[in-house]
Amino acid sequence: MIEFRSVRKQYDDGTVAVQELSLTVPVGTITVLVGPSGCGKTTLLRMVNRMIEPSSGAVLVDGDDVRDSEPAGLRRGIGYVIQQAGLFPHRTVRDNVATVPRLFGHSRRDARRRAEGLLERVGLPAELRKRYPVQLSGGQQQRVGVARALAADPPVLLMDEPFSAVDPVVREGLQDELLRLQGELGKTVLFVTHDIDEAVKLGENVAVLRQGGYLAQYAPPEQLLAEPADDFVTSFVGRDRGYRRLSFVASDGLVPGSVDTVRIGDTSADVPSRAEWVLVLDPHDRPRGWLPPGAPIHGQLTEDQLIAGGSLYTSGAPLRGALDAALSAPSGLGVVVDEDGVHLGVVTARQVLDILESRRHPAVAEGATQ
Amino acid sequence: MITDIAAWLLDPANWTGEEGVLRQAWLHLLYCVFAVCAAALVAVPLGLYIGHTGRGSVFVVGFGNAMRALPTLGLVTGIAVLFRGSVALAALVVLAFPAVLSGTYAGVRAVPSQAVDAAKGMGMTSKQRLWQVELPNALTLLMGGVRNAMLQVMATTAVAAYVGLGGLGQLLIEGQTIGRYDQMASAAILIALLAVLVDLALAGLTWLLVPRGVTLTAANTGARPRGRRKQR
Numbered sequence: 001m002i003e004f005r006s007v008r009k010q011y012d013d014g015t016v017a018v019q020e021l022s023l024t025v026p027v028g029t030i031t032v033l034v035g036p037s038g039c040g041k042t043t044l045l046r047m048v049n050r051m052i053e054p055s056s057g058a059v060l061v062d063g064d065d066v067r068d069s070e071p072a073g074l075r076r077g078i079g080y081v082i083q084q085a086g087l088f089p090h091r092t093v094r095d096n097v098a099t100v101p102r103l104f105g106h107s108r109r110d111a112r113r114r115a116e117g118l119l120e121r122v123g124l125p126a127e128l129r130k131r132y133p134v135q136l137s138g139g140q141q142q143r144v145g146v147a148r149a150l151a152a153d154p155p156v157l158l159m160d161e162p163f164s165a166v167d168p169v170v171r172e173g174l175q176d177e178l179l180r181l182q183g184e185l186g187k188t189v190l191f192v193t194h195d196i197d198e199a200v201k202l203g204e205n206v207a208v209l210r211q212g213g214y215l216a217q218y219a220p221p222e223q224l225l226a227e228p229a230d231d232f233v234t235s236f237v238g239r240d241r242g243y244r245r246l247s248f249v250a251s252d253g254l255v256p257g258s259v260d261t262v263r264i265g266d267t268s269a270d271v272p273s274r275a276e277w278v279l280v281l282d283p284h285d286r287p288r289g290w291l292p293p294g295a296p297i298h299g300q301l302t303e304d305q306l307i308a309g310g311s312l313y314t315s316g317a318p319l320r321g322a323l324d325a326a327l328s329a330p331s332g333l334g335v336v337v338d339e340d341g342v343h344l345g346v347v348t349a350r351q352v353l354d355i356l357e358s359r360r361h362p363a364v365a366e367g368a369t370q
Numbered sequence: 371m372i373t374d375i376a377a378w379l380l381d382p383a384n385w386t387g388e389e390g391v392l393r394q395a396w397l398h399l400l401y402c403v404f405a406v407c408a409a410a411l412v413a414v415p416l417g418l419y420i421g422h423t424g425r426g427s428v429f430v431v432g433f434g435n436a437m438r439a440l441p442t443l444g445l446v447t448g449i450a451v452l453f454r455g456s457v458a459l460a461a462l463v464v465l466a467f468p469a470v471l472s473g474t475y476a477g478v479r480a481v482p483s484q485a486v487d488a489a490k491g492m493g494m495t496s497k498q499r500l501w502q503v504e505l506p507n508a509l510t511l512l513m514g515g516v517r518n519a520m521l522q523v524m525a526t527t528a529v530a531a532y533v534g535l536g537g538l539g540q541l542l543i544e545g546q547t548i549g550r551y552d553q554m555a556s557a558a559i560l561i562a563l564l565a566v567l568v569d570l571a572l573a574g575l576t577w578l579l580v581p582r583g584v585t586l587t588a589a590n591t592g593a594r595p596r597g598r599r600k601q602r
Contacts, residue, residue: 049491051487051490051491071493072493072494072495073493074493075490075491075492075493076492076493077493078493080488080491080492082484082487082488082491083484084484085484085488086482086484086485086487086488087485087488088485088488088489088502088503088507088583089482089485089507089581089583089584089587090503090506090507090581090583090584091581091583092583099492099502100492100493103492103493103494103498132582132583132586132587133583133587134583134586134587134590135586145488148488148492149492158491
């Protein structure tokens with residue numbers, strides 16, 4: 001557990017980075033500090049491992065005031081990941097990760113063995129272990145940065161905008177990877193970002209900070225999106241918050257409907273009624289695209305006669321995926337698949353909206369269906 | 371003229387003996403290596419300290435510029451004439467000092483700030499940070515400073531001959547005195563040749579010292595060591 005008790009940071013020139021601020025980061029959860037630049041989020045994070053000392057107030061890690069520990073020793077027990085990873089250019093990937101175990105006095109062999117285990121855990125291909133950081137992509141470097149921070153198995157992990165410098169696709173992969181790791185490891189993570197989407201995706205709790213070091217709201221992400229505390233939070237969480245909130249709405253009660261299907265390689269004779277959109281599957285029943293109503297088929301059905309499909313909705317995922325699948329499909333029918341990508345049925349946007357409506361007025365909806 | 375120089379250089383009599391090329395070149399080399407090593411003994415720790423703590427960086431910049439503005443040859447000759455004897459070699463140490471100092475300082479400052487921040491954040495002590503992170507990554511520029519210093523000292527060591535210490539400058543001064551311009555030109559060529567050879571040796575040493583990851587990083591980001599300053 002990390003506890004900020006009325007911490008305040010004022011610099012000698014009078015600038016206040018953090019106003020009197022109290023915050024508790026629960027054990028085994030990811031807590032995100034989010035806000036525009038100059039809101040003091042990084043300052044707060046760096047107070048935890050004494051990279052910055054508060055002017056007043058106290059920071060406690062697992063009940064102990066961090067000021068009671070000597071800085072180097074304290075930091076060795078806290079994982080630290082920064083933007084662009086900050087890997088040591090002169091050390092191989094493996095030796096970068098082995099650094100902290102070495103600082104703890106482990107033999108080079110033990111430290112390297114531990115490093116190799118961690119690199120595997122964060123999903124870095126084994127053949128990259130003996131490369132140097134410069135020979136890795138940004139995303140791979142950041143994986144190494146995470147492995148290095150985990151090398152001493154610290155209970156607390158500080159992550160300062162770790163994924164900001166990589167492109168969006170890679171960033172999404174790294175975020176998923178972090179969530180997967182956190183599921184296995186259950187660390188107490190304090191994560192700083194300026195990206196509200198990242199905050200909402202990763203955080204079990206999100207602290208929104210305002211310029212000048214004020215805590216605007218501290219809440220679980222769904223509450224943040226549903227009930228922003230003030231105008232600042234409202235504008236910071238953005239215009240799509242109603243839609244984004246669907247990421248936290250369970251899909252109970254969503255029953256996929258059926259749709260006509262054909263397979264790649266079928267001929268026009270196999271195609272059923274042509275007044276509706278027809279879903280095209282591959283031999284393993286995975287969706288490949290759509291045939292528009294009445295479109296002629298010449299000979300065997302091939303990929304290039306199809307209209308590309310929308311996003312796929314994995315059954316059981318939150319409603320946001322279902323709505324997006326329906327909205328992005330040319331047919332207006334969101335394709336539902338199981339975990340292996342096999343087609344289960346289709347949903348419409350109307351179904352999603354009805355579920356939302358029924359939850360808003362349970363009695364009315366039940367009355368309507370009876 | 372060229373044939374005269376070639377003839378002088380090819381005459382075995384000029385190469386051997388107490389006053390011969392081989393002995394003078396050896397002395398020349400010895401003085402230079404001594405001067406640069408002595409300078410490095412102070413300049414490297416000082417540069418590391420200033421680079422690591424950030425304290426006194428004004429001194430490095432100011433001192434470096436002041437030294438560049440000084441008429442070096444005049445200074446060196448002045449010290450040499452004033453003090454006579456082997457104390458004159460102190461002049462060469464003074465000459466080598468600023469290049470090594472600023473190379474070391476620049477090297478430490480050029481270490482990626484994220485790497486230093488990470489080192490601090492993972493719990494390295496100040497000393498561990500200096501030895502394990504800053505020094506290895508500073509070596510390219512540090513060695514650049516040493517090569518700079520060596521070239522400057524190589525060119526100026528001729529002055530040692532003024533105070534009777536010998537070196538390839540001896541041949542130069544002697545040639546002037548007796549009006550043998552072929553000997554003077556030969557001596558000048560030999561000094562240049564020696565300087566190139568020593569620089570190559572230092573390049574090799576740099577290659578051995580600098581960690582491979584750092585070399586690769588420099589090659590990849592285009593952040594090559596700063597070009598060596600031009601000689602007078």
